[in-house]
Amino acid sequence: MTRVLVIDDDPHLLRALRITLRAAGHDVDTAPDGRTALQRAAAVPPDVIVLDLGLPDLDGTEVLAALRPSYAGPVLVLSARADSQDKVRALDAGADDYVTKPFDMSEFLARLRAALRRGPGEPTDPVVTTDHFTVDLANRRVTVGGAPVRLTPTEWALLEPLIRHPGRLIGQRQLLQTVWGPAYEKETHYLRVYLAQLRRKLEPDPAHPRYLRTESGMGYRFTP
Incomplete structure (x- = not known):
């Protein structure tokens, strides 16, 4: 049924x-x-x-x-x-x-x-590759230039929904709920801090992010 x-x-x-x-x-x-x-x-x-x-x-x-x-x-x-x-x-x-x-x-x-x-789409845990880093969702592994990069659980929880939906805007409120829970819906500074950490680890130029993009006042987007 x-x-x-x-x-x-x-x-x-x-x-x-x-x-x-x-x-x-x-x-x-x-x-x-x-x-x-x-x-x-x-x-x-x-x-x-x-x-x-x-x-x-x-x-x-x-x-x-x-x-x-x-x-x-x-x-x-x-x-x-x-x-x-x-x-x-x-x-x-x-x-x-x-x-x-x-x-x-x-x-x-x-x-x-x-x-x-x-029916449902094919359940996938893709390997996403950019010119600068690779994310293996199935094995929860990130490499930059072939070298492994360690992400904290919180960094991974923030990166994963962005990587799974390339090009899609993920709202600030939704990311806060997904990563930290409903009580943190307004704590947008959490996002700024952790996105900055991810950019330092993954972006070739963290001050001018190419992949983890901010949509001001709205949310974030992964652009492969």
Whole structure:
């Protein structure tokens, strides 16, 4: 039985989706907010996730960014946001499809079936190579010019989500939550300190970073 995790703060919609999905033969779990969703997805990974963007605690794109380092299954966004930029941001953050509310239930089920047919992407722990350093995600090993470089656990926790999503902007708040936890959402100076350490170890010119780029006031991006 396919397990579906539905993340939405509308209790009436959650109930309707639970009934419909169960009638279609799925096992359904629900979460009313982002933090609960992340906990449930980590405890028992679902086969597919249905995600609202307008959650009471975290924005849906933040939830998506938190899921993607470890969750490879399909994510179907179900949102009242109809603006094309919202759709682009969600798809860039890792969504597989986007359905705008209000929606036709039969179309939603068809899109869900299509997402399940595509299934999860190949689980990969790639070796990422740049002109100056190599990161082996499977073996948690970094080399610069062929020589091993030791990273602290915190440095590695910060580097890994950036390396896994080359070119993608990872928000400050999301990185803080991923590395240090929800209580540290506003401690942006942590990011500055640890990114500076990573740059000193990996960048050819740490003062003018080529690979670990800062998007001012927004977050960070790995550009291979």
